[in-house]
Amino acid sequence: AAMAHTKALLVLENFIGGKFVPCSSYIDSYNPSTGDVYCRVPDSGKEEVEAAVKAAKDAFPIWSSKSPLERSQILNKLADLIEHDLEAFAQAESKDQGKTITFARTVDIPRAVHNFRFFASSILHHVTECTEMPAMGCVHYTSRAPVGVAGLISPWNLPLYLLTWKIAPAIACGNTVVAKPSEMTSVTAWMMCQLLEKAGVPPGVVNVVFGTGAKAGEALVCHPEVPLISFTGSTLTAQRITERSAPHCKRLSLELGGKNPAIIFDDADLSQCIPTTVRSSFANQGEICLCTSRIFVQRGIYSEFLKRFVAEAKKWKTGNPSDPTSDVGALISKEHLEKVRTYVKKAQAEGARVLCGEGMDPLALPPGNQKGYFMLPTVIAEVKDESCCMQEEIFGPVTCVVAFDTEEEVIRRANGVKYGLAATVWSGNVGRVHRVAHRLQSGLVWTNCWLVRDLNLPFGGMKASGIGREGAKDSYEFFTEVKTITIKH
Ligand code: NAD
Numbered sequence: 478a479a480m481a482h483t484k485a486l487l488v489l490e491n492f493i494g495g496k497f498v499p500c501s502s503y504i505d506s507y508n509p510s511t512g513d514v515y516c517r518v519p520d521s522g523k524e525e526v527e528a529a530v531k532a533a534k535d536a537f538p539i540w541s542s543k544s545p546l547e548r549s550q551i552l553n554k555l556a557d558l559i560e561h562d563l564e565a566f567a568q569a570e571s572k573d574q575g576k577t578i579t580f581a582r583t584v585d586i587p588r589a590v591h592n593f594r595f596f597a598s599s600i601l602h603h604v605t606e607c608t609e610m611p612a613m614g615c616v617h618y619t620s621r622a623p624v625g626v627a628g629l630i631s632p633w634n635l636p637l638y639l640l641t642w643k644i645a646p647a648i649a650c651g652n653t654v655v656a657k658p659s660e661m662t663s664v665t666a667w668m669m670c671q672l673l674e675k676a677g678v679p680p681g682v683v684n685v686v687f688g689t690g691a692k693a694g695e696a697l698v699c700h701p702e703v704p705l706i707s708f709t710g711s712t713l714t715a716q717r718i719t720e721r722s723a724p725h726c727k728r729l730s731l732e733l734g735g736k737n738p739a740i741i742f743d744d745a746d747l748s749q750c751i752p753t754t755v756r757s758s759f760a761n762q763g764e765i766c767l768c769t770s771r772i773f774v775q776r777g778i779y780s781e782f783l784k785r786f787v788a789e790a791k792k793w794k795t796g797n798p799s800d801p802t803s804d805v806g807a808l809i810s811k812e813h814l815e816k817v818r819t820y821v822k823k824a825q826a827e828g829a830r831v832l833c834g835e836g837m838d839p840l841a842l843p844p845g846n847q848k849g850y851f852m853l854p855t856v857i858a859e860v861k862d863e864s865c866c867m868q869e870e871i872f873g874p875v876t877c878v879v880a881f882d883t884e885e886e887v888i889r890r891a892n893g894v895k896y897g898l899a900a901t902v903w904s905g906n907v908g909r910v911h912r913v914a915h916r917l918q919s920g921l922v923w924t925n926c927w928l929v930r931d932l933n934l935p936f937g938g939m940k941a942s943g944i945g946r947e948g949a950k951d952s953y954e955f956f957t958e959v960k961t962i963t964i965k966h
Pocket of ligand 1: 630631632633634635639657658659660688689690691693694695698709710711712713714715717718732733734735765766870872898938942943
């Protein structure tokens with residue numbers, strides 16, 4: 478019976494040099510909404526990474542010498558192919574990650590498609606610099622060239638979305654890549670590999686090696702012929718990657734965690750602010766690096782805000798991710814769910830008040846989902862700024878609401894964490910909005926909105942939230958090496 482069960486599982490293979498290759502050992506991957514193992518992911522190590530880097534190196538001369546227009550056409554073709562299979566990709570992402578099918582259909586997969594289209598277009602529009610020194614008889618100009626084999630490592634929360642945010646600019650610039658998705662969410666990357674040949678991506682340009690961070694990830698980070706690593710994940714892992722890559726002086730782009738504040742002044746339009754802040758707190762189960770987890774509300778509107786915010790949060794339906802009426806799906810793993818719950822318990826032990834969600838309201842799940850990793854959107858009030866709930870990234874459907882009095886005070890408190898990724902500011906006073914935005918230590922500040930992104934502009938964090946920025950120009954600069962050439966006439 479065990480054999481028959483094993484046979485029914487989805488088994489992934491690495492994609493190296495344009496071919497799917499089996500691996501000698503595998504890791505179990507769970508369906509977070511049922512708690513069942515449903516997929517086996519290659520447990521790659523040094524050997525597999527070595528083969529992938531070799532394939533990427535071999536493919537580099539031809540790929541890097543293609544014109545941007547040729548590469549652009551291939552990226553557009555790949556975007557079309559993913560879009561054509563959007564529903565299959567969305568179903569797979571929802572099953573693998575636990576996110577709702579609605580979120581996968583409207584956010585994850587459309588954005589993965591857009592990532593390829595965006596860089597297919599932006600690669601055509603870069604210009605290099607030129608200066609003249611007539612007195613010296615000289616002209617200087619810069620030229621940019623792809624770096625070589627790029628190592629790309631991505632997390633589990635927005636699997637294909639974040640992986641393609643790296644693959645698209647890397648290959649658009651003429652690099653070849655070895656990508657390692659999270660071992661917990663590998664399926665959509667594997668599905669994308671099935672489309673590469675049809676899109677015209679030559680063998681070896683995109684290689685995907687599946688496995689854990691400790692084995693496959695580190696082998697990539699330590700490989701001497703991978704000069705550049707683009708990583709999205711936790712701050713702790715980034716520290717490890719920085720150490721391990723230091724002997725090779727690698728170029729690093731690090732997109733890390735956050736502890737993002739929302740600052741709500743008493744002149745905010747609450748009819749916009751409340752639904753948006755519920756969304757910014759609980760979208761994708763709160764498993765987005767940009768999610769709000771500290772809400773500062775000006776004293777005069779604090780109790781009204783809290784009442785309306787909790788009422789709105791309670792409207793969010795937690796349930797089977799494949800049900801299109803669900804707003805909140807399952808968390809990524811049993812361990813992660815336990816970790817998120819622990820934060821709620823710690824807050825209670827410290828005297829904070831849990832207003833709704835975990836431990837307060839009943840969680841009704843369909844029979845098939847009883848063993849899934851579900852948790853209700855949880856709102857906590859009266860938490861001290863020093864509390865771990867206000868300092869550490871929880872990365873789940875938990876948000877803390879506290880009161881403040883003055884602008885000066887709230888800026889200091891909002892900046893009083895080690896992270897600096899994203900912030901939101903709500904106020905009708907345009908002067909205040911600008912003043913506060915300028916003083917927040919945050920790579921992104923949204924005022925009177927959330928998650929509105931123009932991919933042209935830099936994305937990334939300050940302080941422990943990261944190093945470097947990605948975006949049209951920033952990704953181009955990261956994924957190319959610049960040279961200054963001087964001509965004397
Ligand atoms: P993680 O750091 O545990 O893992 C991320 C990736 O790194 C995975 O593929 C993992 O296998 C790999 N990895 C782990 N250890 C490694 C090592 N020693 N060497 C090389 N690779 C290694 O993060 P996670 O739990 O998958 O993702 C959640 C985190 O990601 C959160 O902190 C979240 O804020 C952050 N995140 C940041 C952004 C951003 O853009 N700033 C976006 C999404 C998620």
